Amino acid sequence: MNILKLLWRKVGIQSMLPYVLFGFCLAISVCACVKDVDFDQVDDLILTPVYDIDFIYAAVDIETLITQNDDSSTILPEVIANDTLDYDFLENDFVTDNIVQVTLTFEFENTIEKGFDFNFQFLNSENQPIDQSYTIPVLPGAGVDALPVVTRRDIILDRAAIVALSTAEKLTSSIRVEEVSRDLTGNIILKSKALYFVSYQF
Secondary structure (H helix, E strand, O other), rough: OOOOOOOOOOOOHHHHHHHHHHHHHHHHHHHOOOOOHHHHHHHHHHOOOOOEEEEEEEEEEHHHHOOOOOOOOOOEEEEEEEEEEEOOOOOOOHHHHHEOOOOOOOOEEEOOOOOEEEEEEEEOOOOOOEEEEEEEEEEEOOOOOOOOEEEEEEEEEEEHHHHHHHHEEEEEEEEEEEEEOOOOOEEEEEEEEEEEEOOEEO
C-alpha cells in the first residue's frame, strides 16, 4: 500500500566535484609559495576530503496512516507505509572510482508509543534490488506529551557495496508498525546524512 508521503531531500553528489577541483588548485597554490619545491611531487598528491550531504528527511503522522488503512478492526495487525523515488546514488564514474567509503547516518525522533522497523533498499532502472536490504529497528516513543525518543544508527558502505550500487537509480523505503490501536497518536521524524569519503590522486 503506497500511503507514505515523505518529504525527500537530496543534494546531487556531482556538487562535490567543484570542491575537489578547488582543493587541487589550493594545494598547487600552497606548493607554489614554497621555495625549491619539486613539482614532480604533485603527481603524488592525494586529496582525502569528506563531504556531508543530505540523504533522507521524512515526517510521518501515525493517525494519518491509520485513517488511510482499509482495515476496520480496532487493532490493526500491522501498518506498512512505503514509497519509491528516483535516486541516482553515485551519478558518475568519477564518484564511483574515487569514493572509498560512504557512511549513512540516521536519526529517528519517535513520539508514538510503539516501536517500528524502517527498511530501505536501492533499485536499478528495472526496479530490481541491488545489494542488500537494510533494516533499522526504532525504539518506541513515550507519547505525544513527552520528549521524542531518539534512535540513532550508522550504516557503513565499503568499496564493494559502493561498486555494487553504481547502477542504483531508485530508492525504496518502508515503515512497518505492528499491532496498531486505532486510538494511537504521535509522529515519526527521520533525518539522515550521507558522508562521502573521497580519495583522489592527481
